[in-house]
Amino acid sequence: MKKLILPFVAALAVAACSSTMGGKSAMLSLDKLKGTSWVASEVDPGRSDGRKPTVVFGAKDAPEVTGFGGCNNFFGGARMDGDKLKIGPLAQSMMMCEDGAMKAERTMHQKLDATRGARMDGDKLLLVDEAGAVLLRLSPAK
Template sequence: MLVRILGSVLAVAALAACQKMLSETTLRPLSTLAGTEWGPIDGPEDQFVAFKSGGEVLGSGGCNNFFGTFEQSGRLVTFGPLASTKMACPEPLMSAEQEFLSLLADVRAAEATWKELTLYGEDDQPLVTLRRRDWD
């Protein structure tokens, strides 16, 4: 009986330590966006942006796929021209997609942890906060 209680106490302590390490990891800043994928916290589930190595970016506006380039130097981030497929989708999906792509064009900086990415525009105004899609 004592062995079971001691084992349970040790298991709970180990889980608590793991949770603390996970919390600290999710708050640690990312130094690069390459290799990450993000989607809106409150938006169409199909919208996302994926940063690939070599400065490539791809994603979906919710209806059409897009691709292009991005540059990152520390906190500064800009997107090159983005090309996309041209499917027509019903409203409000088309408007949401246009808003998402316009937002990406306005990005000038970013701050990312392992779990969230905030994109900033001119004058360091926050544009949107995205959630990491491959982290859940």
């Protein structure tokens, strides 16, 4: 009987250490995001120059987010409200672009505004909504 208990306890300990909230990785705080730059490679503004939307979290002492939405540059606040990450309100330059770029930019801004958390999936930063559903999947900027 003792021979069965030890492997069971060891397996239970390994499983407990490797599991996180509901099978999802833990949410990141804004402090962990400060000074990082990301590319929204899944959002295609259809630009002839191939430029992709970006999100940059400010330096440690600046609670802000900046980036490129697909047509215009944007900037705004980023703060923690309890355990929730909130981005915005966002302001942007007012250039006109092709329809695809304008649509991609609206989508980016809506998703950033709806963001309530962030977590890592490998090297990807996932911005998630209130329910934990992925809004944006961001790759590290090079």
